[in-house]
Amino acid sequence: xxxxxxxxxxxxxxxxxxxxxxxxxxxxxxxxxxxxxxxxxxxxxxxxxxxxxxxxxxxxxxxxxxxxxxxxxxxxxxxxxxxxxxxxxxxxxxxxxxxxxxxxxxxxxxxxxxxxxxxxxxxxxxxxxxxxxxxxxxxxxxxxxxxxxxxxxxxxxxxxxxxxxxxxxxxxxxxxxxxxxxxxxxxxxxxxxxxxxxxxxxxxxxxxxxxxxxxxxxxxxxxxxxxxxxxxxxxxxxxxxxxxxxxxxxxxxxxxxxxxxxxxxxxxxxxxxxxxxxxxxxxxxxxxxxxxxxxxxxxxxxxxxxxxxxxxxxxxxxxxxxxxxxxxxxxxxxxxxxxxxxxxxxxxxxxxxxxxxxxxxxxxxxxxxxxxxxxxxxxxxxxxxxxxxxxxxxxxxxxxxxxxxxxxxxxxxxxxxxxxxxxx
Numbered sequence: 001x002x003x004x005x006x007x008x009x010x011x012x013x014x015x016x017x018x019x020x021x022x023x024x025x026x027x028x029x030x031x032x033x034x035x036x037x038x039x040x041x042x043x044x045x046x047x048x049x050x051x052x053x054x055x056x057x058x059x060x061x062x063x064x065x066x067x068x069x070x071x072x073x074x075x076x077x078x079x080x081x082x083x084x085x086x087x088x089x090x091x092x093x094x095x096x097x098x099x100x101x102x103x104x105x106x107x108x109x110x111x112x113x114x115x116x117x118x119x120x121x122x123x124x125x126x127x128x129x130x131x132x133x134x135x136x137x138x139x140x141x142x143x144x145x146x147x148x149x150x151x152x153x154x155x156x157x158x159x160x161x162x163x164x165x166x167x168x169x170x171x172x173x174x175x176x177x178x179x180x181x182x183x184x185x186x187x188x189x190x191x192x193x194x195x196x197x198x199x200x201x202x203x204x205x206x207x208x209x210x211x212x213x214x215x216x217x218x219x220x221x222x223x224x225x226x227x228x229x230x231x232x233x234x235x236x237x238x239x240x241x242x243x244x245x246x247x248x249x250x251x252x253x254x255x256x257x258x259x260x261x262x263x264x265x266x267x268x269x270x271x272x273x274x275x276x277x278x279x280x281x282x283x284x285x286x287x288x289x290x291x292x293x294x295x296x297x298x299x300x301x302x303x304x305x306x307x308x309x310x311x312x313x314x315x316x317x318x319x320x321x322x323x324x325x326x327x328x329x330x331x332x333x334x335x336x337x338x339x340x341x342x343x344x345x346x347x348x349x350x351x352x353x354x355x356x357x358x359x360x361x362x363x364x365x366x367x368x369x370x371x372x373x374x375x376x377x378x379x380x381x382x383x384x385x386x387x388x389x390x391x392x393x394x395x396x397x398x399x400x401x402x403x404x405x406x407x408x409x410x411x412x413x414x415x416x417x418x419x420x421x422x423x424x
Contacts (some may be wrong), residue, residue: 044087058392132145141165170214173215173300179221190402194407194410244268249275253272262318295370313350343401345405375422
């Protein structure tokens with residue numbers, strides 16, 4: 001069976017299965033921002049995160065003095081507020097009815113989608129997959145359909161390779177992975193924007209990048225989760241494989257590199273659940289197998305996430321820096337400067353553990369350690385570190401500006417990586 005036929009069959013079967021899905025609603029759910037000011041408060045919040053499925057900690061509980069956003073079910077509000085007061089934990093109400101915000105997004109961001117594939121609205125998985133397939137017909141011999149494995153719900157993890165036949169035996173390789181967290185819609189949208197620019201732009205710099213590197217793009221590393229955010233629960237983060245009475249694991253805590261050591265949850269209901277074992281999720285295991293097949297061919301690995309405007313690099317499991325940390329700092333500096341130039345968007349960052357929070361089992365760390373990608377970055381895209389009310393639901397009119405400045409940063413990143421001698 002051909003890749004294209006099996007893909008179309010899987011999409012059809014998935015569509016039938018999901019037609020009957022009931023959409024999760026968040027009527028009168030409140031959103032609070034809480035901040036632990038000491039270790040005791042942090043431990044209390046961590047315990048709270050793992051004891052109730054009526055509290056959704058959007059990015060997990062990781063460190064003191066870092067804002068934590070919590071979605072609280074209506075029946076849980078009195079207990080939650082009493083717990084905050086009893087433990088003297090600072091909190092701020094951000095939203096009194098989360099569903100009203102989600103309804104507004106549904107109307108503007110999804111139903112307003114244009115008939116032609118583009119970047120004025122967020123696209124469905126089917127839309128993006130059909131667009132990727134169309135590129136192989138528009139650019140024969142340049143764009144190749146690639147498959148990074150399967151998902152729990154039998155979808156393909158579909159991507160493309162862009163490679164011009166210009167006489168080079170083996171060109172330097174750049175791998176772009178996005179959408180590993182389902183609700184972070186701006187990441188896949190930015191990835192497809194960059195694909196389109198590499199194939200269509202008349203800018204000499206972009207044409208040079210397109211023709212002199214082998215590009216591997218996977219806009220959706222978590223297809224099941226992404227579909228689920230469209231059909232059932234807009235705030236879903238994980239995969240969809242059942243674990244006990246709960247579903248999914250955090251696919252960016254599931255890679256086999258210091259798996260399960262720090263910055264994770266062992267509660268299957270938690271958004272940061274690392275899974276029962278490394279590579280327990282077929283999505284991470286099969287994508288890792290594909291990437292491993294490219295060992296020695298990838299010098300730069302980039303993972304797009306959202307949100308908070310960070311440029312991050314290894315490691316997530318420890319504050320110990322990689323042996324080429326000085327080079328990482330150089331690439332980081334030119335990248336954040338380039339991103340800022342067009343719209344003034346300010347990025348910060350550094351090594352994952354110190355710059356954002358401890359997080360073991362991430363894809364960028366695994367790629368750095370296992371396939372020779374000595375330059376491996378995670379970009380947390382727009383918006384800044386403010387609130388989930390705009391964080392995971394960046395307005396669609398910000399897709400193109402985000403794509404433009406991210407591509408500016410990527411161009412600068414590649415130039416500096418080349419200058420440092422990593423592209424062989």
